[in-house]
Amino acid sequence: MKNMKKYLAAAMSAAMVAGLAVVPAQAEETGSVYLLNFKPETDEAWQELAEIYTEQTGVEVTVLTAADGQYDTTLQAEMAKSEAPTIFTIGNTSDAATWDNYTYDLSGSALYEHLTDTSLVIEYNDKVAGIANCYECYGIIYNKTILDVYCGLDGAVIESSDAIDSLETLEAVAADITDRLDELNEALADADTDFELTGAFASAGLDSGSSWRFSGHLAGLPLYYEFLDDGVDLISGEAEIDGTYLDNFKEVWDMYITYSDADAATLASGSFNAEVEFGMGEAVFYQNGDWEFSALTNEENGYLVTAEDLSMMPIYFGVDDENEGLAVGTENYWAVNSQASEEDIAATLDFLEWVITSDEGRDALTNAMGLTTPFDTFTGDYESSNGFAQMVNTYAEAGKTSVAWSFNATPNVDDWRADVVSALTAYSDGSGEWDAVVSAFVDGWANQWALANEE
Numbered sequence: 001m002k003n004m005k006k007y008l009a010a011a012m013s014a015a016m017v018a019g020l021a022v023v024p025a026q027a028e029e030t031g032s033v034y035l036l037n038f039k040p041e042t043d044e045a046w047q048e049l050a051e052i053y054t055e056q057t058g059v060e061v062t063v064l065t066a067a068d069g070q071y072d073t074t075l076q077a078e079m080a081k082s083e084a085p086t087i088f089t090i091g092n093t094s095d096a097a098t099w100d101n102y103t104y105d106l107s108g109s110a111l112y113e114h115l116t117d118t119s120l121v122i123e124y125n126d127k128v129a130g131i132a133n134c135y136e137c138y139g140i141i142y143n144k145t146i147l148d149v150y151c152g153l154d155g156a157v158i159e160s161s162d163a164i165d166s167l168e169t170l171e172a173v174a175a176d177i178t179d180r181l182d183e184l185n186e187a188l189a190d191a192d193t194d195f196e197l198t199g200a201f202a203s204a205g206l207d208s209g210s211s212w213r214f215s216g217h218l219a220g221l222p223l224y225y226e227f228l229d230d231g232v233d234l235i236s237g238e239a240e241i242d243g244t245y246l247d248n249f250k251e252v253w254d255m256y257i258t259y260s261d262a263d264a265a266t267l268a269s270g271s272f273n274a275e276v277e278f279g280m281g282e283a284v285f286y287q288n289g290d291w292e293f294s295a296l297t298n299e300e301n302g303y304l305v306t307a308e309d310l311s312m313m314p315i316y317f318g319v320d321d322e323n324e325g326l327a328v329g330t331e332n333y334w335a336v337n338s339q340a341s342e343e344d345i346a347a348t349l350d351f352l353e354w355v356i357t358s359d360e361g362r363d364a365l366t367n368a369m370g371l372t373t374p375f376d377t378f379t380g381d382y383e384s385s386n387g388f389a390q391m392v393n394t395y396a397e398a399g400k401t402s403v404a405w406s407f408n409a410t411p412n413v414d415d416w417r418a419d420v421v422s423a424l425t426a427y428s429d430g431s432g433e434w435d436a437v438v439s440a441f442v443d444g445w446a447n448q449w450a451l452a453n454e455e
Contacts, residue, residue, distance in 0.1 A: 031347030036078055036085035037065040038332055041295055045368035052360050059347050069208035072414055079337075086340045086348040089130075091331035092408040093236065094452060096124035103129035104338040104345060110353040111334065114375040122333050130333030134371040137312070137326040137392050137402075138217050138289035140170075141296075145309045146195055146284050149187050150177060167251065167316040170285075174200040174259040177284060188281075194304050195281030201255070202283035203262035203272035206425045210274065213287055214253070214424065215417035219441070220327060220407035221317045222249045227406050235329075237409025239449045243442040248318045250434055256287070257428055265429040268421075279303030287315065290388035294370025312388045314395070314403070325395035329405030412448040419444045 037046050043065040050061035064085070066074035071089065078085050079102065090096055096103060105127035106112055112121070112128060120132035147161040150173075157172045164170050177184060177200040188195045204214060222245035224234060232238045257264045260283070262272055278286035279296050281304045286292075290312070297307045314324045336348050355361035356375045362382040365371045372384040384390070396402065410416050423440040426432025 031341070031343035031345075031350075032060040032062070033087065033344070033348050033351045034062045034083065034085045035064070035087040036071075036075060036089070037063055038071050038089035039291065039369075040065055040068055041291060042369040042371075045364045048368075049355070049361060049364045053351060053354060057350075059351065061351060067209075069212060084337060084339065086337045086344050087352065088335050088337065090122060090333050090335045091413075092410075093122060093124060094411065094413070096122045096129040096335075099335065100125055100129070102335070102337050102339050103127065104336040105129075106131050106334075106336060109336075109349055111349075111356065111375075114356060114377055116374050116376050120330065120374045130335045132330045132374050133332050133334050134365070134373050135328065135330045136289050136291060136332070136372065137328045137389060138287070139312045139314050139326045139388075139391075141278065141286045141288055141292060141310065141312050141388065143195070143278070143281065143284050143305060143309050144311050145193060146184075146188065146197065146281065147173075149191050149193070150184055150284075153180065153183060153187060161311070164313060165316070166321040167248075167255075167318040170313075170316055171251075171255050174255060174285065178259045193281070197284065198277070198282045199261035200259040200284050202274035202277040202286040203260055204253070204256040204267060204287075205262075205270070205272040205274060206267040206421055206428070207270035207272075209270065210272070211268075211421045212417065215420045216407045216410075216413075217289070217327065218249065218252065218287065218315065219410075219417075219420065220405055221252075221315060221403065222246055222441075223406040223409065224327075224403050225317070225319050227404075227409075234404035234406050235408050237406065239453070240446050241442055243438050245317070245319060246438050246441060249441075250437075251318060252315065253424070253428075267428055268425045276303075279305050281305060290372065290386050291370060293386045293388045294368070307387055310387055312391045314400070320401075323399070323401050325400030325402045326392055327405060328392055328402040329408065331405065331408055410448075411445065411452040416444050416448045 035046065037043060046063045046065070050063045053059065053061050064078070075088055090099060107128040111131045115131065120135060121128050122130035142161065144161055150156055151159055157176045158164060158169065164173060181197055185196055205211065222243065223237065223241070225245045226241055227234050227237055229244065230238060274286055275292065275295060277283045279301065293310065295301060296303055296305055296310060312326065314326055316324060334352065336345060340348070355365065356373070357377050362378055365373055366378060366382045366384055370386050372386055372389040392402065419440040420437065423432060423436040427434050427437050
């Protein structure tokens with residue numbers, strides 16, 4: 001292993017010219033790459049990139065993309081096979097612990113050397129187990145054009161979209177839009193837009209392809225503020241929580257389902273597609289992240305919105321709205337399978353170096369996938385053009401504080417989220433009470449933490 005590391009270091013050094021990749025020389029003919037991709041929306045771009053690399057190097061690259069909400073299950077199944085993934089995604093320290101025997105130490109890799117911020121790694125058991133391949137933000141995506149037309153209506157709650165700077169104001173705007181849908185649609189037609197609203201908010205689907213937006217991302221807000229109060233690490237969290245800010249969670253959730261055209265009794269049915277609703281101009285607001293920018297602006301998808309229509313605001317939570325920025329972080333860390341053959345590990349490290357240094361790789365990550373990357377090779381034409389990601393700096397320059405991705409602390413994440421979603425579904429369809437959501441959130445956290453950390 002020591003000799004292999006020396007060989008890898010020497011080969012990587014020789015392969016880099018002015019910080020850019022040439023056709024890698026270190027991958028053995030017998031080496032191959034197998035990427036288990038976490039993000040379904042990037043599948044096409046990864047497949048194309050794999051083909052290009054194979055054409056250039058002769059190294060076989062296989063890409064398998066897990067279905068939405070099924071990554072952990074798919075990873076477990078694929079890792080049990082003789083031809084297991086050589087690149088996989090981990091999201092937090094808990095994942096690093098689960099896959100500790102399968103994570104290669106990336107501290108000497110080109111990925112690590114090119115990081116602009118070495119805090120964007122997962123360190124576990126005295127090794128760099130994962131390196132962020134992007135950092136992302138999420139909040140409430142909104143249609144600026146529709147809001148501008150709304151602001152022109154007599155008696156509009158706000159005079160400009162910039163005036164939405166609190167949960168109270170956002171609720172008032174959503175309520176007024178809902179009450180004046182016909183009037184606003186007439187104004188949109190008069191303004192020569194093709195948008196026709198059906199509700200203020202896009203559907204808050206609780207099926208497996210959408211529920212993570214709420215059991216993960218929205219749930220991150222009460223966790224963040226409670227961790228902040230308790231003075232604990234905002235990403236690692238703590239064994240027990242009190243649910244201090246779950247009333248705020250409830251207020252936001254009630255807003256989402258009240259001012260939407262979606263039937264709250266059928267949110268778990270899988271019949272809704274919030275991206276399409278927003279993309280076709282049927283909704284003004286849509287909770288999601290900057291990874292949606294590429295899909296929403298891809299002309300091939302046929303959406304009515306354009307980049308000029310789009311912006312993002314924080315998920316105002318009624319706690320510190322004056323100072324709140326977007327939620328910024330990642331749950332996408334590349335890990336390399338240490339159980340793969342030496343040849344496959346070498347081929348994999350070569351491939352990842354090529355991805356972040358070649359024109360083809362950088363173009364794919366930045367432009368085709370719409371990601372914002374943490375590597376110093378992404379300059380000039382390869383700087384992010386993602387309009388949502390750019391809003392991170394806009395809020396930061398205005399003195400706002402980014403919200404940490406505290407949901408990354410979730411113990412036994414799939415089980416905990418499933419219980420929260422079940423309770424949230426029952427509350428939303430009227431068959432359950434909010435107290436059950438609180439119990440799933442608070443008691444479920446303590447139970448899953450104990451299970452995840454039992455000796």
